Amino acid sequence: MNQLRFRTRLVLILSLFAIVPAVVLTLLWSGTVSTVLPFITGQAAWDSVAASGERAIAAARQAPLTTSQRRAVDAHERELRTSVEQARRYSFLAERTVRVIAIAGVLALLILTGAASRVAGHLSRQLSRPLDELVRWTDLIGHGEPLPPPPEPTLVSKARKNGDEGPMIEVTTSRVRGAPEFETLRRSMREMVSELEHGRQQAVEAERLHAFRESARRVAHEIKNPLTPIRFALARLRGQAP
DSSP states (O other): OOOOHHHHHHHHHHHHHHHHHHHHHHHHHHHHHHHHHHHHHHHHHHHHHHHHHHHHHHHHHHHHOOOHHHHEEEEEOOOOHHHHHHHHHHHHHHHHHHHHHHHHHHHHHHHHHHHHHHHHHHHHHHHHHHHHHHHHHHHHTTTTTTOOOOOOOOEEEEETTTTSOOOEEEEEEEEOSSSSSHHHHHHHHHHHHHHHHHHHEEEEEEEEHHHHHHHHHHHHHHHOOOOOOHHHHHHHHHHOOO
């Protein structure tokens, strides 16, 4: 199995760091709301209260009641029915709300996943492209090849310093790929290449001077060897001369 590229690994790691918490939080939120809402409605409690209230009202109607008492029982029965009806409506809305919340959670998860993927892709490009470029530069330096030229500056604006009579000032910028730290590293690598080239030239000059010195020494030695017997002969003749 081939090793994944640095950018692919970076995208996966950043996506996991963004998506996993989003999934966990969305599931916890949806599960909590789905669990709590049925308890808030209290449908079972209201049904029990309604049943006991109907029995109490039925028992009260069987007893001899005055007109005011009967009106009070009728009012209590209406209030009880209204409360039970509202509880049933709230329970119905709560059941539908759980579904809406689940759908909203899924949509929020999809939106967060898409946003996390976009952010992870952008960050991976900002990190992987400069690193790939620097890796290529190290290969070029290792093979003794020149580095790519720096990007040409782009003219942003042009204005005069002191109105219409001052000197012209041009504001330029250059396109920088990745974080500013990568541009600092590129600049350092270019300076290192310049120093290496300067050192290489000095080494070549030193080797050339050494070769010239060796050649001069050999030439002097070759010239000196034939002159030695001539000097001896001249000295002998000088000694034999009257």
